[in-house]
Amino acid sequence: MKKIFVLLFVSVLSLTVVLTCGFSAVYNFKEKENNVVNLEYVNDSKETSKELNISAPSAYVVEYHTGSVIYEKNPEDKKQIASMVKIMTALLTFEAIDNGLLSFDKEIVVSDNAAGMGGSQLFLDAGSKYKVTDLLKGVIVVSANDANVALAEEIAGSEEEFVSKMNEKAISLGMNNTMFVNATGLPADGQYSCAKDVSLMTRELLKHKEYYNYSKIWLEDFTHPSGRVTELANTNKLIRFYKGCDSGKTGFTNDAMFCLSASASRDNMRIVSTVIGAPTSKDRFSDVSTLFNYAFGKYENKLLLKSDDLIENNIIVNKGKAESILIGPKNDVYVFGEKGEFKNLKIDFELPQTLTAPISEGQIIGKAIIYNNDTEICSIELSAKSTIEKENFADILKRILSFWNIKNK
Numbered sequence: 001m002k003k004i005f006v007l008l009f010v011s012v013l014s015l016t017v018v019l020t021c022g023f024s025a026v027y028n029f030k031e032k033e034n035n036v037v038n039l040e041y042v043n044d045s046k047e048t049s050k051e052l053n054i055s056a057p058s059a060y061v062v063e064y065h066t067g068s069v070i071y072e073k074n075p076e077d078k079k080q081i082a083s084m085v086k087i088m089t090a091l092l093t094f095e096a097i098d099n100g101l102l103s104f105d106k107e108i109v110v111s112d113n114a115a116g117m118g119g120s121q122l123f124l125d126a127g128s129k130y131k132v133t134d135l136l137k138g139v140i141v142v143s144a145n146d147a148n149v150a151l152a153e154e155i156a157g158s159e160e161e162f163v164s165k166m167n168e169k170a171i172s173l174g175m176n177n178t179m180f181v182n183a184t185g186l187p188a189d190g191q192y193s194c195a196k197d198v199s200l201m202t203r204e205l206l207k208h209k210e211y212y213n214y215s216k217i218w219l220e221d222f223t224h225p226s227g228r229v230t231e232l233a234n235t236n237k238l239i240r241f242y243k244g245c246d247s248g249k250t251g252f253t254n255d256a257m258f259c260l261s262a263s264a265s266r267d268n269m270r271i272v273s274t275v276i277g278a279p280t281s282k283d284r285f286s287d288v289s290t291l292f293n294y295a296f297g298k299y300e301n302k303l304l305l306k307s308d309d310l311i312e313n314n315i316i317v318n319k320g321k322a323e324s325i326l327i328g329p330k331n332d333v334y335v336f337g338e339k340g341e342f343k344n345l346k347i348d349f350e351l352p353q354t355l356t357a358p359i360s361e362g363q364i365i366g367k368a369i370i371y372n373n374d375t376e377i378c379s380i381e382l383s384a385k386s387t388i389e390k391e392n393f394a395d396i397l398k399r400i401l402s403f404w405n406i407k408n409k
Contacts, residue, residue: 052290055283056258056275060195061291063301064203064263064270066336070295075196076177079276082251083120083143084193084259085185087201088166090140090249093132093151094208101155104133104210108154110146117145119186120235124150128225137222140214141232143250145184152183159183173200187255199274202261206247206272215239215247238262242289244296250284258284264292268334269301302342304370305333311382313351315365319390320357326385327351327365333380335370346371349382357390 054073061071096102107129115126122138124130124146132154138147152162159182166180181191205211218240220232234240236248238260248262258281261274273291278284310328317325335342351366359365362383369379 052294054275054287054290056278056287058195058276059274059287059291060199061271061273061295062199062203063295063299063336064206064265064272065301065332065334067203068336070271070299071291072196076194077276078177078192078194080187080191080253080256081185081193081198081276082253082256082259083185084198084249084251084261084276085166085180085183085191086139086143086148087198087205087249087261088169088180089148089151089162089183090136090211091201091205091208092155092162092165092169093136093139094205094211096155097132097210098208102132104131104136106132108132108135108150110150111153113159114146114150114153117149117184119145119184121145122147122222122232123224123228123230125224125226125228130225134222137214137217137220137232140211140249141217141220141234143235145186148184170197170201173197173204175200185251185253185256187253195274195276198259198261198276199272202249202263202272202274206263206270212246236260236262237285238264238288241285242292245292248288252281260284260288262288264296266296267300268303269296269299269336271295298338299336300339300342301334301336302345303332303334304345304347305329305368305380307331310385311349311351311368313349314353315351316354317359317388318354318356320355320359320388321391322388325355325359325365325388327382328385329368329380330362330383333368333370335372335377342372344371344373346374351382357388359384359388361385361387 052071057074058077058079059071059073060075062069097104109129110124110126112126115124120143122142122144135147135151138144139151149159152159156162156165162183163180166183170178175197178193178197179190181188216239218234222230222232235250238245238248242264244264244266245262246265248260251259256277258278259276263270263272271292273288275284275287278287307329310326313327315325317323348369349366350369364381364383366382367379368382370377
């Protein structure tokens with residue numbers, strides 16, 4: 001028995017030395033410079049307004065997943081955007097919910113100030129309690145100023161403080177041609193944005209899956225705490241009359257004229273189309289429909305890898321509680337371009353032969369390089385899908401005993 005224990009001890013010691021000495025040879029993979037983390041193929045050809053006959057003086061169209069610009073017309077001209085300002089209200093509300101500062105079911109007492117707002121309304125009763133989810137519905141579906149201010153006051157204490165948060169968020173999103181003065185979009189000196197910035201704001205809002213629970217509502221009766229009923233009709237008519245359109249925000253004042261930022265999804269491709277200053281309500285819906293038709297007719301978005309796809313690999317994990325590792329992309333991987341452009345797509349993987357534990361979930365392991373007709377167009381990082389802890393002395397001993405038992409059977 002004493003002899004067996006000595007043999008075991010010597011074996012463990014030898015294995016430890018081998019593993020430790022082998023560390024310097026581990027992970028010889030080196031990322032190339034200018035690595036593209038988010039796969040995106042941007043087509044540089046942009047049509048002019050004459051070719052598409054857009055009535056609005058400003059327009060901007062992007063593909064949601066990649067941010068690829070499809071069309072632009074005076075995209076950075078500073079203009080009033082009316083109630084499209086409320087896109088930011090909805091965004092900050094969803095973020096407050098995500099951060100635990102609000103909940104959908106939280107009840108808010110509506111102030112006299114909020115209930116007294118003019119323009120589009122949910123017709124809230126001052127002093128009554130309304131759930132956050134109901135106020136969101138009012139903002140997103142019918143562009144209600146009273147619900148909008150009620151949320152602003154709850155999140156920041158006052159509309160003025162909320163506007164400060166709106167401008168801070170705009171800066172963080174790169175909305176360089178935007179200044180908010182109020183939370184409703186009602187006419188105000190010094191308040192402006194542009195088609196490109198509104199698109200940025202819309203794309204950020206679309207990241208919140210709960211948003212679609214509201215944006216897709218067409219008609220609905222809303223019952224107030226008092227039992228009074230208000231009929232809600234979505235101001236974005238395209239959710240009913242354009243195939244694939246499931247979201248958007250309208251706006252109108254005499255200064256801004258008719259505005260719309262809407263999104264539609266078909267065949268792996270989601271388009272965000274924004275127009276500012278169309279001469280009539282019919283024109284803004286016609287403009288956005290025309291832009292949608294152009295985008296879906298001319299371009300395509302190919303899904304190459306899903307975020308839950310696991311990449312087959314032969315990477316050996318040293319000194320870990322597991323001997324192999326699961327890897328994959330962090331996000332869905334798309335390539336975007338004109339239809340027929342990507343006929344010979346190929347993916348190559350650059351991966352290390354070995355890794356050494358510990359390895360954290362999300363740790364960058366290697367990359368996938370995408371080629372079209374043997375020309376590299378972009379690359380994405382691949383990361384660990386699980387954590388592998390470093391093995392301890394007990395793990396090593398257990399493995400040796402297991403090996404010993406198998407050998408002596």
